Amino acid sequence: xxxxxxxxxxxxxxxxxxxxxxxxxxxxxxxxxxxxxxxxxxxxxxxxxxxxxxxxxxxxxxxxxxxxxxxxxxxxxxxxxxxxxxxxxxxxxxxxxxxxxxxxxxxxxxxxxxxxxxxxxxxxxxxxxxxxxxxxxxxxxxxxxxxxxxxxxxxxxxxxxxxxxxxxxxxxxxxxxxxxxxxxxxxxxxxxxxxxxxxxxxxxxxxxxxxxxxxxxxxxxxxxxxxxxxxxxxxxxxxxxxxxxxxxxxxxxxxxxxxxxxxxxxxxxxxxxxxxxxxxxxxxxxxxxxxxxxxxxxxxxxxxxxx
Amino acid sequence: xxxxxxxxxxxxxxxxxxxxxxxxxxxxxxxxxxxxxxxxxxxxxxxxxxxxxxxxxxxxxxxxxxxxxxxxxxxxxxxxxxxxxxxxxxxxxxxxxxxxxxxxxxxxxxxxxxxxxxxxxxxxxxxxxxxxxxxxxxxxxxxxxxxxxxxxxxxxxxxxxxxxxxxxxxxxxxxxxxxxxxxxxxxxxxxxxxxxxxxxxxxxxxxxxxxxxxxxxxxxxxxxxxxxxxxxxxxxxxxxxxxxxxxxxxxxxxxxxxxxxxxxxxxxxxxxxxxxxxxxxxxxxxxxxxxxxxxxxxxxxxxxxxxxxxxxxxxxxxxxxxxxxxxxxxxxxxxxxxxxxxxxxxxxxxxxxxxxxxxxxxxxxx
Amino acid sequence: xxxxxxxxxxxxxxxxxxxxxxxxxxxxxxxxxxxxxxxxxxxxxxxxxxxxxxxxxxxxxxxxxxxxxxxxxxxxxxxxxxxxxxxxxxxxxxxxxxxxxxxxxxxxxxxxxxxxxxxxxxxxxxxxxxxxxxxxxxxxxxxxxxxxxxxxxxxxxxxxxxxxxxxxxxxxxxxxxxxxxxxxxxxxxxxxxxxxxxxxxxxxxxxxxxxxxxxxxxxxxxxxxxxxxxxxxxxxxxxxxx
Numbered sequence: 001x002x003x004x005x006x007x008x009x010x011x012x013x014x015x016x017x018x019x020x021x022x023x024x025x026x027x028x029x030x031x032x033x034x035x036x037x038x039x040x041x042x043x044x045x046x047x048x049x050x051x052x053x054x055x056x057x058x059x060x061x062x063x064x065x066x067x068x069x070x071x072x073x074x075x076x077x078x079x080x081x082x083x084x085x086x087x088x089x090x091x092x093x094x095x096x097x098x099x100x101x102x103x104x105x106x107x108x109x110x111x112x113x114x115x116x117x118x119x120x121x122x123x124x125x126x127x128x129x130x131x132x133x134x135x136x137x138x139x140x141x142x143x144x145x146x147x148x149x150x151x152x153x154x155x156x157x158x159x160x161x162x163x164x165x166x167x168x169x170x171x172x173x174x175x176x177x178x179x180x181x182x183x184x185x186x187x188x189x190x191x192x193x194x195x196x197x198x199x200x201x202x203x204x205x206x207x208x209x210x211x212x213x214x215x216x217x218x219x220x221x222x223x224x225x226x227x228x229x230x231x232x233x234x235x236x237x238x239x240x241x242x243x244x245x246x247x248x249x250x251x252x253x254x255x256x257x258x259x260x261x262x263x264x265x266x267x268x269x270x271x272x273x274x275x276x277x278x279x280x281x282x283x284x285x286x287x288x289x290x291x292x293x294x295x296x297x298x299x300x301x302x303x304x305x306x307x
Numbered sequence: 308x309x310x311x312x313x314x315x316x317x318x319x320x321x322x323x324x325x326x327x328x329x330x331x332x333x334x335x336x337x338x339x340x341x342x343x344x345x346x347x348x349x350x351x352x353x354x355x356x357x358x359x360x361x362x363x364x365x366x367x368x369x370x371x372x373x374x375x376x377x378x379x380x381x382x383x384x385x386x387x388x389x390x391x392x393x394x395x396x397x398x399x400x401x402x403x404x405x406x407x408x409x410x411x412x413x414x415x416x417x418x419x420x421x422x423x424x425x426x427x428x429x430x431x432x433x434x435x436x437x438x439x440x441x442x443x444x445x446x447x448x449x450x451x452x453x454x455x456x457x458x459x460x461x462x463x464x465x466x467x468x469x470x471x472x473x474x475x476x477x478x479x480x481x482x483x484x485x486x487x488x489x490x491x492x493x494x495x496x497x498x499x500x501x502x503x504x505x506x507x508x509x510x511x512x513x514x515x516x517x518x519x520x521x522x523x524x525x526x527x528x529x530x531x532x533x534x535x536x537x538x539x540x541x542x543x544x545x546x547x548x549x550x551x552x553x554x555x556x557x558x559x560x561x562x563x564x565x566x567x568x569x570x571x572x573x574x575x576x577x578x579x580x581x582x583x584x585x586x587x588x589x590x591x592x593x594x595x596x597x598x599x600x601x602x603x604x605x606x607x608x609x610x611x612x613x614x615x616x617x618x619x620x621x622x623x624x625x626x627x628x629x630x631x632x633x634x635x636x637x638x639x640x641x642x643x644x645x646x647x648x649x650x651x652x653x654x655x656x657x658x659x660x661x662x663x664x665x666x667x668x669x670x671x672x673x
Numbered sequence: 674x675x676x677x678x679x680x681x682x683x684x685x686x687x688x689x690x691x692x693x694x695x696x697x698x699x700x701x702x703x704x705x706x707x708x709x710x711x712x713x714x715x716x717x718x719x720x721x722x723x724x725x726x727x728x729x730x731x732x733x734x735x736x737x738x739x740x741x742x743x744x745x746x747x748x749x750x751x752x753x754x755x756x757x758x759x760x761x762x763x764x765x766x767x768x769x770x771x772x773x774x775x776x777x778x779x780x781x782x783x784x785x786x787x788x789x790x791x792x793x794x795x796x797x798x799x800x801x802x803x804x805x806x807x808x809x810x811x812x813x814x815x816x817x818x819x820x821x822x823x824x825x826x827x828x829x830x831x832x833x834x835x836x837x838x839x840x841x842x843x844x845x846x847x848x849x850x851x852x853x854x855x856x857x858x859x860x861x862x863x864x865x866x867x868x869x870x871x872x873x874x875x876x877x878x879x880x881x882x883x884x885x886x887x888x889x890x891x892x893x894x895x896x897x898x899x900x901x902x903x904x905x906x907x908x909x910x911x912x913x914x915x
């Protein structure tokens with residue numbers, strides 16, 4: 001086992017009845033890294049996190065955090081990790097301050113002792129410290145939950161979909177906070193179904209159906225996208241999709257917001273041919289251009305090619 | 308640990324529903340049971356079997372009717388007609404005056420008047436018999452006011468329900484039900500709530516040990532249940548003049564033991580239920596109904612079919628009712644009650660072991 | 674073209690708190706309209722009013738041609754609703770779910786049978802029609818929930834964060850269904866705070882602190898604020914308010 005690694009997983013598997021939630025996952029995460037597990041609901045992110053934080057026992061394989069085995073040494077693990085479950089899991093009938101005090105208390109510490117750690121985050125919600133947690137807005141709830149998960153100065157922070165149900169502004173703030181926490185030398189594992197958040201991590205693992213499809217830095221994932229990606233718009237967007245998918249040179253076509261993306265079979269596409277084809281079908285003011293792929297495009301491509 | 312208990316108290320104080328169940332219910336129940344049961348009697352039909360037929364016995368009969376509580380509807384001739392009188396349903400009590408009543412009294416010798424009651428309706432039976440006794444005592448005192456000891460004693464026989472469940476039964480019963488409800492149901496629900504809200508996950512992840520989580524959950528309810536028991540006792544004592552003939556200390560100690568047992572049951576329920584709803588239903592059906600139906604609170608155990616009688620032995624509440632009744636009414640001490648106490652102790656022990664064993668340090672997912 | 678949703682100076686107050694501050698907008702048949710806003714901006718309040726569940730404090734609001742003050746019951750008949758949280762009954766089969774919801778809207782047995790068949794055929798899901806919902810993958814459930822929401826052929830369908838947490842391919846299939854429905858004339862009213870969902874809408878409005886601060890097509894909004902994504906548009910507007 002490599003002692004430099006914060007998290008090691010070796011062939012982790014988990015079944016629920018006959019359904020496979022995790023399919024022999026192996027990975028290592030470096031100390032001090034902000035690591036994202038990106039994937040849709042049901043990809044196995046929550047099961048993985050619950051195994052890592054010792055709440056679940058894997059059906060196969062082993063995992064360790066800072067060298068502690070998640071099954072054998074669960075007591076030590078529970079001391080060194082901070083965990084924020086997917087559902088908002090604070091006491092809604094307690095105030096902000098009471099919640100924080102309580103969680104400090106059960107870890108035998110005080111708010112004062114580790115205030116420096118949570119200061120940046122807690123500052124945002126301190127004006128509301130006498131408000132009941134249930135009455136906070138989504139963004140503030142997440143900040144409080146993060147404060148509570150941090151109050152005992154964990155070495156590894158495990159955040160299960162912290163930004164689900166939170167608006168774009170609060171999400172942005174939340175990610176900024178995670179970036180700051182990294183400087184405190186805390187290893188952060190975070191999961192999210194939102195592909196656009198991947199670029200905010202040091203490294204990501206793209207997950208689908210209990211497997212890791214790809215693991216790399218966000219930049220590397222986009223670099224590794226070996227195809228060209230094109231964007232098309234026309235005055236008849238509804239018909240455009242089906243017309244494009246029957247164009248023989250196109251391998252994969254899908255809508256992406258207000259335009260339609262496609263990946264050609266070869267490295268490029270004969271623009272003239274395509275434009276003529278579309279014009280023939282009655283499309284006007286057709287805009288065709290090559291665009292830069294995003295992590296989501298890469299995810300789609302990998303999902304398609306691996307099936 | 309301290310923080311945990313503080314948090315638990317906050318939960319309770321913040322939730323109006325819980326507060327209402329904790330404090331409104333005991334008061335409401337005691338008053339409800341109390342007033343429903345202690346109703347006045349008025350012109351109750353009784354029969355007299357006068358074996359003496361002398362002036363004193365007639366005087367006594369007059370005194371009974373003059374009180375306004377009783378109407379003498381039947382004069383009985385022989386012992387056989389006693390049974391018939393009751394079966395006709397026309398009389399609720401039969402007063403048997405011994406032969407040579409007047410003579411015995413004149414000689415200054417003690418004599419005994421027998422009261423036979425239809426105790427199939429225990430509350431009324433007990434009321435009537437105590438009213439009659441009071442009139443008889445009054446009568447006896449008027450014959451010889453100087454005497455130190457009254458020349459007439461009464462001997463009461465309760466037919467059909469010899470143990471007489473009824474008046475004053477409601478206090479032991481109510482204490483038992485409420486302690487069961489508060490202790491078992493409230494703890495089981497509060498633990499299930501943590502599971503439902505997802506906070507249990509965070510608690511499990513913390514360095515808290517299972518026993519700390521359990522203790523933190525349970526302690527506030529021990530306090531509340533105990534306060535509850537006191538409230539009921541005070542109410543019973545002040546409003547319904549329920550006596551505490553035995554040791555109050557023993558009564559409180561036994562209550563504490565029963566609370567612990569009920570809490571252990573609640574814990575056990577919470578380990579097998581994942582939502583507040585399941586916890587609630589389980590407590591209702593597994594605890595409340597048997598407590599009410601099988602403990603002898605509503606229906607006398609002696610009158611149940613044998614199978615149910617056996618089943619009632621498994622009800623901790625049955626033993627606790629016996630204990631409370633014995634201490635409060637009969638004034639018995641621990642020397643007489645150690646068996647019942649031991650049974651509850653054993654049950655508490657079993658449930659504590661079971662729930663600690665079943666308490667998961669991990670999540671159990673299907 | 675006559676708008677399907679017409680809102681003029683809509684105000685909703687709770688005591689002194691103004692949840693909706695003089696909103697004015699129209700949504701047209703077949704349009705996909707994105708209704709965006711931060712947590713607590715007042716979106717939910719507006720939706721409740723539009724669905725006929727709550728009356729406005731003042732202002733003119735009509736949905737599907739009916740006035741919200743007087744005809745809220747008629748409005749409910751002419752709209753459909755679907756959210757990520759609202760799901761079908763897990764212990765019923767697909768057909769049973771369709772039957773149940775069809776029955777709620779007063780469709781006849783024949784109508785229910787035919788529409789269920791048509792909708793399932795469109796989803797290529799006919800072979801699984803007797804499958805209990807519990808055994809169906811999440812992405813499929815959302816497509817089914819959408820189909821149920823449009824089964825009674827409402828004039829407007831309200832979608833509340835319809836594709837959160839779904840994998841990117843299923844999400845796109847889902848949006849294809851929405852486009853198809855809109856193409857056939859149904860108005861789609863989407864609320865979400867995921868800006869990537871906003872990119873799929875024809876026009877979007879952005880609500881900040883009870884007011885609509887911007888309303889246009891995603892492309893024009895991006896140009897107007899000189900940014901690359903709806904996320905940035907949103908953050909610019911919402912941050913400016915703080």
